[in-house]
Amino acid sequence: MKVFRYEIASEPVTVHVPETTNDLDEFWEWFYQARGRGPIAVDTETTGLDVFSSTFRLRTVQFGDAHDAWVLPYERGGYFASSARDALARARHILIHNAPYDWLVLDRHAGIPLEDLAPWTTDTRVLAALIDPRQPQEGGIGTGLKPLSAYWVDPASPDTQAGLTAVFRSLGLTKETGWAGIPLEDPTFLLYAGLDVLLTARLEPKLRRELARLGVRPELVTYEHEIARLCAHMQRTGLVLDLDYTHQLDRRLRDDAQQYADQAARYGVTNVNSTAQLAEAFVGMGETLTERTDSGAVKVDKAVLSRLADLSLQGEPLDTRTPNPLAVAVLRSKRAGKWGKAYARTFLDTVDAAGRVHPFISPLAARTGRMSITRPALQTLPSSDAMIRRCLLADDGHVVISTDFSAVEMRVLAALADVRRMKEAISGGEDLHDFTARLVFGRNFTKAHRKLAKAIGFGKVYGGGAQTISRQSGAPIEDVQRALRAYDKLYPEIRRAASRWQREAFQTGMVSISATGRRLPLDRDRTYAVTNYMCQSAARDVLGQSMLNTESAGLLEYCRLPIHDELLASVPKKEAEEIAREFEKCMTWPLYGVPIEAEAEIGGRSWGSLYGADY
DNA sequence: CTTCTCACG
DNA sequence: ACGTACGTGAGAAGT
Numbered sequence: 281m282k283v284f285r286y287e288i289a290s291e292p293v294t295v296h297v298p299e300t301t302n303d304l305d306e307f308w309e310w311f312y313q314a315r316g317r318g319p320i321a322v323d324t325e326t327t328g329l330d331v332f333s334s335t336f337r338l339r340t341v342q343f344g345d346a347h348d349a350w351v352l353p354y355e356r357g358g359y360f361a362s363s364a365r366d367a368l369a370r371a372r373h374i375l376i377h378n379a380p381y382d383w384l385v386l387d388r389h390a391g392i393p394l395e396d397l398a399p400w401t402t403d404t405r406v407l408a409a410l411i412d413p414r415q416p417q418e419g420g421i422g423t424g425l426k427p428l429s430a431y432w433v434d435p436a437s438p439d440t441q442a443g444l445t446a447v448f449r450s451l452g453l454t455k456e457t458g459w460a461g462i463p464l465e466d467p468t469f470l471l472y473a474g475l476d477v478l479l480t481a482r483l484e485p486k487l488r489r490e491l492a493r494l495g496v497r498p499e500l501v502t503y504e505h506e507i508a509r510l511c512a513h514m515q516r517t518g519l520v521l522d523l524d525y526t527h528q529l530d531r532r533l534r535d536d537a538q539q540y541a542d543q544a545a546r547y548g549v550t551n552v553n554s555t556a557q558l559a560e561a562f563v564g565m566g567e568t569l570t571e572r573t574d575s576g577a578v579k580v581d582k583a584v585l586s587r588l589a590d591l592s593l594q595g596e597p598l599d600t601r602t603p604n605p606l607a608v609a610v611l612r613s614k615r616a617g618k619w620g621k622a623y624a625r626t627f628l629d630t631v632d633a634a635g636r637v638h639p640f641i642s643p644l645a646a647r648t649g650r651m652s653i654t655r656p657a658l659q660t661l662p663s664s665d666a667m668i669r670r671c672l673l674a675d676d677g678h679v680v681i682s683t684d685f686s687a688v689e690m691r692v693l694a695a696l697a698d699v700r701r702m703k704e705a706i707s708g709g710e711d712l713h714d715f716t717a718r719l720v721f722g723r724n725f726t727k728a729h730r731k732l733a734k735a736i737g738f739g740k741v742y743g744g745g746a747q748t749i750s751r752q753s754g755a756p757i758e759d760v761q762r763a764l765r766a767y768d769k770l771y772p773e774i775r776r777a778a779s780r781w782q783r784e785a786f787q788t789g790m791v792s793i794s795a796t797g798r799r800l801p802l803d804r805d806r807t808y809a810v811t812n813y814m815c816q817s818a819a820r821d822v823l824g825q826s827m828l829n830t831e832s833a834g835l836l837e838y839c840r841l842p843i844h845d846e847l848l849a850s851v852p853k854k855e856a857e858e859i860a861r862e863f864e865k866c867m868t869w870p871l872y873g874v875p876i877e878a879e880a881e882i883g884g885r886s887w888g889s890l891y892g893a894d895y
Numbered sequence: 896c897t898t899c900t901c902a903c904g
Numbered sequence: 905a906c907g908t909a910c911g912t913g914a915g916a917a918g919t
Binding site: 553555573574575577579580581582614615618619622623650657658659660661662663664668689816819843844845846 | 897898899901903
């Protein structure tokens, strides 16, 4: 047995590393005693983050409480691996920091199903995010184990990740190769592996106490763990990648980017992504660039380039001037380059051996509680063109279904601010922006009137003023100001609620979301954003509740991605109609008496089929 | 590491 | 006193 002694918060702690079968008997003795005393912290060390790649390996599984950690060398197999598996199966209450990752590691590489582990897990990262969702750069503690431990457990707690990176370097390894390459006997590796569970075990009671002190409802904590499990479930399922098409697309985009870069080079631009070079070249061609960025540099973005290229932002010819050929080439090269690299290439880089991509779905990523999806960022695929979404497919024999909420943030606003006439309009089934336009501009309102009514609705939800609404919608500022006054008269509850919320936020530095009891920190100099925090966060919880409804209805196996106001699914072709109605039912329910409604769209085999692609 | 740009809801 | 559009992830350049 290897034994390391260390000190956390002035208390001695011990890290045990079993080396023989006899050592494992000692582990089991500790395990049963510890299980009787309370929860057991669990962590894993692995070869990397790419859980679904064929080269991924599970190296160690750690167990611990506040004083003892046990690092089981899973990689050695045999009794070491089976002990880790048995202990996980017999644990009653498990603490994990960032559980979705370890759930999926243990599910895929230790044969412990997510379904068996998740119900027994408390995720300290979830607890921390409910206390303060802000990242360090936003003034929060962050949700990493290191900063949380430093704040709640021991200011001197070691940065185990940074410490290991140093060890990697001394062994001639890098941050990328270190996790796979470091010998299983390395003392720093083993010590730090043990410290992570000791810190997690000590973090949990502190976070629990703080949640109680803040009055956070236990139901919210439970709800967030359920949502985390559903997200992990979707991540495990993943989406089928059309490999042939994606390879072809990857090549085509690379060729396009190169071809248009070559065109740009004829005008002296060697790098289409260099705004400085572009600015210089355009000035040399006699163009005038007036816009500046925040830091005072010449702004050369898509809007500027499109104007020079005589194109609308959607890429349609405007016929207002002679198109600048450099601007046209740069727009095309940049788009092809980015779409190729960020999407097509990332799909191919992350696809597993079975041909599926498994994006990281982070259930509590944004400070409003919104979920985020990374690697690949499937929430941000281009929607103006089906070419990228066309890469992703429903399962064999399935079709895609996308079920969207209808104007969910406006409905949430109507519910939270109790907006009488808005609620009447929604309940009456009338299109909300039509309704608003009719009451503000009269019976014969035009399309432009509806557009302005919609823009004002957005302005309310985002906390914007007349100037921004005017800029965004293109309507003259006077018209916007007049319409805003009429809007406030029509829906007086919005302004009243907004100032009430702002006052609260200013006094407490906090926004509290009534539906779930979530609390969000808001800077005192940004209280204008309070309405957005309310709407965005409550809408996220509407999606969360709807996801739980889909599980209750037996639809979880079909769910693929949550996209803020939409659930993407893959369902058997023959049952698509029926299942689509089921999804709509799960996502249609009243929030404080306001109907939240959703509409399902059935596509073909590829996600792109919902965006105009044939297949 | 910061800035700029661009994709989404 | 006044008004402020919100929230993300990601690539590339430049410091």
